[in-house]
Every structure is written in C-alpha cells, then in structure tokens.
Amino acid sequence: MQEGLDDLAARAREVAEKAIAAKDGKPTSHDALHKAMMAYRAAAVKYIAHPSVGDFVRADATRYNGETREAIEKIASLIDDLNDLR
Numbered sequence: 020m021q022e023g024l025d026d027l028a029a030r031a032r033e034v035a036e037k038a039i040a041a042k043d044g045k046p047t048s049h050d051a052l053h054k055a056m057m058a059y060r061a062a063a064v065k066y067i068a069h070p071s072v073g074d075f076v077r078a079d080a081t082r083y084n085g086e087t088r089e090a091i092e093k094i095a096s097l098i099d100d101l102n103d104l105r
Contacts, residue, residue, distance in 0.1 A: 021103050023066040030059035073098040 037052040073095040080091035 021099065023062075023069070026062050027059070027066055030055070030062045034059050071099060071102055073102065 033055045034052070037048060037055040040048040041052045076095040076098060077092060080088050080095065083091060
C-alpha cells in the first residue's frame with residue numbers, strides 16, 4: 020500500500036510542476052502536463068483497482084464512531100505495516 024501511495028504522490032508532484040510550467044507559458048509544457056496527468060491517472064487507477072486488506076478494514080471503520088472506529092483504523096494500519104514488510 021505504501022508503495023502505491025508513494026507512486027501516487029510522486030505523480031501528483033510531477034503534475035503540479037508541469038501545471039506551473041504550463042501556466043508560466045514554458046515551451047512544450049502543455050504536452051508535458053498531459054503526459055504527467057496520464058501517468059497520474061494510471062497510478063490512481065492501479066491504486067484503486069488493487070485495494071489491500073487494510074483498505075477493506077478501513078472502509079468498515081466508517082460504520083463506527085469513537086473508540087471503536089479508532090481501534091479498527093489502527094488494525095487497518097497494522098495490517099498495512101505487515102503487508103509492507105513482505
């Protein structure tokens with residue numbers, strides 16, 4: 020999960036950089052922005068299409084409030100940590 024989020028964040032930073040360049044009117048910046056946006060979209064689809072067990076547990080947490088919700092979210096986080104060890 021962490022790897023997918025890292026990739027998504029890197030792609031988002033690239034889109035932001037290219038958008039600023041396009042706004043400033045730098046040459047070929049619109050093509051670069053389009054490519055960066057498509058790479059971000061692909062990373063987002065990949066991340067969404069492959070939810071982890073922790074993601075499913077985290078989704079269940081939204082049905083609860085207070086300490087129960089916090090405990091379930093902590094369990095989801097621990098599951099993600101275990102998956103990252105593999």
